[in-house]
Amino acid sequence: xxxxxxxxxxxxxxxxxxxxxxxxxxxxxxxxxxxxxxxxxxxxxxxxxxxxxxxxxxxxxxxxxxxxxxxxxxxxxxxxxxxxxxxxxxxxxxxxxxxxxxxxxxxxxxxxxxxxxxxxxxxxxxxxxxxxxxxxxxxxxxxxxxxxxxxxxxxxxxxxxxxxxxxxxxxxxxxxxxxxxxxxxxxxxxxxxxxxxxxxxxxxxxxxxxxxxxxxxxxxxxxx
Amino acid sequence: xxxxxxxxxxxxxxxxxxxxxxxxxxxxxxxxxxxxxxxxxxxxxxxxxxxxxxxxxxxxxxxxxxxxxxxxxxxxxxxxxxxxxxxxxxxxxxxxxxxxxxxxxxxxxxxxxxxxxxxxxxxxxxxxxxxxxxxxxxxxxxxxxxxxxxxxxxxxxxxxxxxxxxxxxxxxx
Numbered sequence: 001x002x003x004x005x006x007x008x009x010x011x012x013x014x015x016x017x018x019x020x021x022x023x024x025x026x027x028x029x030x031x032x033x034x035x036x037x038x039x040x041x042x043x044x045x046x047x048x049x050x051x052x053x054x055x056x057x058x059x060x061x062x063x064x065x066x067x068x069x070x071x072x073x074x075x076x077x078x079x080x081x082x083x084x085x086x087x088x089x090x091x092x093x094x095x096x097x098x099x100x101x102x103x104x105x106x107x108x109x110x111x112x113x114x115x116x117x118x119x120x121x122x123x124x125x126x127x128x129x130x131x132x133x134x135x136x137x138x139x140x141x142x143x144x145x146x147x148x149x150x151x152x153x154x155x156x157x158x159x160x161x162x163x164x165x166x167x168x169x170x171x172x173x174x175x176x177x178x179x180x181x182x183x184x185x186x187x188x189x190x191x192x193x194x195x196x197x198x199x200x201x202x203x204x205x206x207x208x209x210x211x212x213x214x215x216x217x218x219x220x221x222x223x224x
Numbered sequence: 225x226x227x228x229x230x231x232x233x234x235x236x237x238x239x240x241x242x243x244x245x246x247x248x249x250x251x252x253x254x255x256x257x258x259x260x261x262x263x264x265x266x267x268x269x270x271x272x273x274x275x276x277x278x279x280x281x282x283x284x285x286x287x288x289x290x291x292x293x294x295x296x297x298x299x300x301x302x303x304x305x306x307x308x309x310x311x312x313x314x315x316x317x318x319x320x321x322x323x324x325x326x327x328x329x330x331x332x333x334x335x336x337x338x339x340x341x342x343x344x345x346x347x348x349x350x351x352x353x354x355x356x357x358x359x360x361x362x363x364x365x366x367x368x369x370x371x372x373x374x375x376x377x378x379x380x381x382x383x384x385x386x387x388x389x390x391x392x393x394x395x396x397x
Contacts (some may be wrong), residue, residue: 066268066282073261077254081227098310100249106308159283 013108034124037090041130044087047079048138051164055145055157072160080167083135084174094178110178115132132221135175139168179221228338231255234314238321240291241360251310256317260289263388266327285391292384300369307368316381319361323385326353327392328384334397337392348394354389358382 035041044118051072054061058068093113100106142164149157197213231254264285297312307325362378369377 043252066265069282070261070265073257077257085227098251100308100311105306107309156283161288 021133035126035130036124037087037127040087040090041127044091044131045073045134046167047082048168049133050139051079052138055160055164069160073163076164076167080171081172087131088171088175090180091131092123094175096174096178105159108177110174112178112181113115133219135172136218139165139172142168225333227254229250231258234318235321238360241363249259251308251314253310253314253317256289256293256314256320257274259317259320260286263289263320263324264325266324266331267391269397288387288391289317289320292387296380296384299379300365303373304370305365305368305377306372307365312365315361315364316384319357319385320388322353322356322360323350323388323392326350326389327395330392330395331397334395338396339396350389354385357385361385 014043054068054072054075057106058065058072062068084096094111096108096110098106142161146158146165149155149161194213230250230252234252234255264282267281267285269281293313296316297309300307300312301309326349329349333342333345333349336342356374358381363380365381366374366378
């Protein structure tokens with residue numbers, strides 16, 4: 001366990017993937033753009049998207065609230081298990097879990113696979129893009145559903161929506177922690193990044209600037 | 225599969241509570257989720273038309289179970305217990321298994337019609353399973369508390385399973 005954690009730390013030091021410079025290509029690993037695990041990619045998106053679709057179409061599909069709720073809960077659970085245990089490991093080489101040691105203290109372990117010069121271990125670009133898009137878009141959708149359920153007083157759906165937010169948010173948080181690495185603090189990184197960007201831009205153009213920054217960051221993570 | 229076997233092993237540990245650490249060391253929340261969904265499905269009132277079917281009761285069982293488990297965990301942590309949040313949720317969730325079995329038996333008994341004998345049978349079954357749940361969960365949870373606080377940490381568990389047993393006992397289809 002400790003050896004693997006050190007591998008993560010040295011990985012951060014020697015790897016030249018900079019999250020802050022989205023403009024330049026800083027990587028020198030060979031990039032593949034074909035999908036190496038089609039089944040994993042399919043299931044990564046299938047469970048998430050079908051949970052959202054069932055939630056949106058529940059009134060049309062069946063008149064029974066219970067059946068819809070149980071279906072969505074099953075899909076969310078399958079999605080959580082698949083993304084945490086299978087697709088993260090296969091598609092982007094990241095994994096995270098909880099470990100309880102002899103004293104009863106719990107540790108959260110976040111790991112990323114070291115990049116080796118062998119062909120079989122490189123991360124494919126298309127898979128990475130699919131993974132991060134699916135991972136980031138769906139929790140945002142569930143948060144939007146939570147607000148809409150709250151404000152339109154469809155409170156009976158709140159249980160399911162909150163479960164969706166929690167499960168998918170947990171996966172998102174876990175993988176971002178894996179990506180960023182255990183040393184860097186998320187908030188200091190985010191504030192220093194935004195600070196750099198604001199200083200660099202000479203003429204900020206209102207509300208489109210944060211959107212552009214967010215999209216730049218997302219593509220940087222996909223390529224990185 | 226590894227996860228399914230772990231869940232099955234934990235169910236066996238609840239049914240025959242021994243002083244082992246298997247429930248505590250490798251926690252997972254799949255068992256509590258399955259039990260919660262099963263219990264919520266069985267606690268549905270059958271309605272005549274499909275429109276107003278048991279939506280609120282389903283969400284109510286979910287809220288009672290998860291919110292109650294979170295409250296008990298917070299209580300035991302505030303009393304100074306050295307058990308982690310998810311471990312406690314895991315133990316409390318898995319120890320709902322005897323009450324789920326009681327629910328199954330109650331539903332079967334209710335198929336034979338209602339009456340005082342029926343009620344006595346259900347009361348007996350629910351009481352036995354309630355005692356089993358409380359004993360199983362305190363066997364796991366009491367160790368993590370300092371000795372003079374054990375009763376303070378255990379009585380919310382008693383209340384939690386009592387509320388669930390009450391929901392089971394007062395269920396009429």
